[in-house]
Amino acid sequence: MSVGVQRLRDEPDVIRRGALDKGEDATLVDTALALDARRRALLGEADALKAERNSASKRVGVAIQAGAAPNGPEVAALRAASVAAGERIAALDVAIGRVEAELEDALLRIPNPADPDVPVGDASASVTVRTWGDLLPRAMPASGPRGTDAGAGATAWERRPHWDVAQRLGIFELERGAKIAGSGFPVYRGAGAGLQRALIDFFLTVHTRENGFTEIWPPAVVNAASARGTGQIPDKEDQMYVVTRDELYLVPTAEVPVTNLHRDEIFEAGELPVRYAAYSPCFRREAGAAGKDTRGILRVHQFDKVEMVLFETPEASAAALEWMVGRAEDLLRRLGLAYRVLLMATRDMGFVQAKKYDLEVWAPGVERWLEVSSCSSFRDYQARRMAIRYRPAPGARPELVHTLNGSGLALARVVAAILETYQEPDGSVRVPEPLRASLGADVLRPPA
């Protein structure tokens, strides 16, 4: 992940401004530029010496074949020249290695500048782009949407938080999950498990049959190179479960394996866009988040998610982000869940994103917005690190693709929103229409 040295040289002011807008250190831009200049100077020197050594070595061979004694003075002189060059090369290579490591380090700490249309500021500057659906209140008035005949203004019943609803339905087993794995590893039982399966199937079916995505079913672990590719290490290493014995990382999102599918590859002209939809379990240690949103299934160590991953040409990426957000919204609408779309401000969007939208679903039982999707464009920032390129035209020089990804959607919080939105006073929960066939039920009822 990095802005490239080329862009750094071309428009340092934009990069500096971008770093400041994200609350990062802008002086690294000048550090990097100085290192880049130093690197180029050393490289020029070393390359010249290498050319010298190559030709000297060649002359050794030529001389011997021409009849010179392999141990004679003529050959010895040529060898000496080559060795001398070799010694200076070794020293220069060490220096270059050091400068490149420093440059790399500086580049890694320079954030991706946000797009010009992203609001500058902290979370308070983030903008609600649109809201869809009815924001149901917890206290249902007697004459409410599904009210009874009781007097107007009276409260007929109160919605419960999803963990209560789930308990009455017997579909989560959080304590047993804690017993067999640990807290934050929910077990879904019966219709709860079916709901998971139905949602995954619903999301993937819409994406593959209507939205033109190719489905990917990726490994749940990745190697270090892949974790580095999408920037999980070194930045977010604390958030990942690591299988140290085999140097494998449990995926925190399908973004990691799926984006890495095309690491070090070049798409031919005309192959873009490439659009993948992938289900995967997601594993997150949530280090440092203890006590926040820990109730129910709002923040867990393992959850399920269908992820959208896009590889686009630079010209198409801006429109692709809007399109992708629309695909995620479509799923929420079909489920009948009220939501809002937020355009995240510069200090609220993360280091590597150029533009990011969050989708938050309304959970009326707790009267809160829950993040169920985060859709981002990285422009070429991720692609540079992973060397994912494309040929603009047949035979043309490869250029970096633009990568984007977004949840479509994350399950656990969608389940919470469904339970809270569709609950009835008697503890039953109506099943959103798209899930009924798969679940084989219109209503989930508490056991008698």
Add this chain to the structure above:
RNA sequence: GGAGAGGUCGCCUAGAGGCCUAGGGCGCCGCACUGGAAAUGCGGUAUGGGGCAACCCAUCGAGGGUUCGAAUCCCUCCCUCUCCGCCA
């Protein structure tokens, strides 16, 4: 996990310390020939970096080593295939 064989240009392959500036074939692109095409001939056809440029440097799975010089020799690792073992 054990034994063996491999990893070279988009694909197939040659290659065994200096004739490798990696050859040949296929594919692809251009040109010629043609009314047009096929066939044929000629030329081109990796990626990254440096340089205004000519051009130079690096890369033969990855990383180390030996050597004046490594695709080639040595070491470690990764991957693929075959056989055996184990197994949902």
